[in-house]
C-alpha cells in the first residue's frame with residue numbers, strides 16, 4: 383500500500399507538519415504500508431500560466447517538480463493533503479500544486495482514498511477544509527476523513543489529547559478503507575454525477591484539444 387502525504391505549508395516543522403508527521407508515524411506502523419512525506423518547501427514549482435498544453439499533450443510545459451509529484455500521486459493508493467489557512471484559503475504553494483498537478487480534469491485521484499488536514503489560528507479553517515475536500519471529491523477520491531485543527535498561540539497542537547485520538551481514528555479508518563476497498567455510496571454517486579454530467583461532456587466537446595486528458599482517463603480505465 384502506497385501513501386503520499388503533502389505538507390502545503392512552507393514550514394516543515396509547523397502546525398500542519400505536526401499533524402501530518404503524527405499520521406506518518408502511525409501509518410509506518412502498518413507493515414504493508416509505504417509512506418512518503420513531501421514538503422512543498424522542498425519542491426521547485428512554477429505558477430500555472432494557463433497555456434492549456436497539458437490538456438492537449440498530458441504534460442506540463444515546465445520541467446520542474448510537478449510531473450514527478452503527480453506521478454507519485456498517481457501511483458499511490460491513498461493521499462493526505464495538508465494545508466495551513468491563508469486568508470480563509472489554502473496556502474499559495476498548495477494552490478500551485480492544485481492548479482498544476484492534473485487533479486480535476488485528468489481525474490488524478492480516481493479510485494484513491496484521501497484525508498484532508500487543515501490548520502488555522504483564528505477564522506477560516508473550515509473554508510480551507512471545504513476547498514481541499516471539494517478538490518479531492520472532484521478529482522475522484524473517496525474522503526476517508528478530515529482534520530480541521532485550530533492552533534492556539536504558543537501552544538503545542540499535539541498536547542491536545544482529543545486531537546491525538548482523532549488522528550488515530552482517521553488514520554485507522556483510512557488504512558482499512560484502502561485495505562478493504564471500502565465503498566462510499568454517496569461519495570461515489572456524487573462523483574459519478576460530477577464526472578458524467580459535468581467533466582466528461584465538457585472534455586468530449588473539446589475534441590482533440592483535450593487528447594492529453596483522454597490519455598490520462600484511458601490509463602486509469604475511466605473510458
Ligand SMILES: Cc1cc2nc3c(=O)[nH]c(=O)nc-3n(C[C@H](O)[C@H](O)[C@H](O)COP(=O)(O)O)c2cc1C
Pocket residue numbers: 391392393395396397398399465466467468469470471501502503504505506507533
Ligand atoms: C499569510 C498568512 C495568512 C493567514 N491567514 C489566516 C486566516 O485567514 N485565518 C486563520 O485562522 N489563520 C491564518 N493564518 C495562520 C495560519 O493558518 C496558522 O498559523 C497555521 O496553523 C499555520 O500552519 P503552519 O505552521 O503549518 O504553517 C495565516 C498565516 C499566514 C502566514
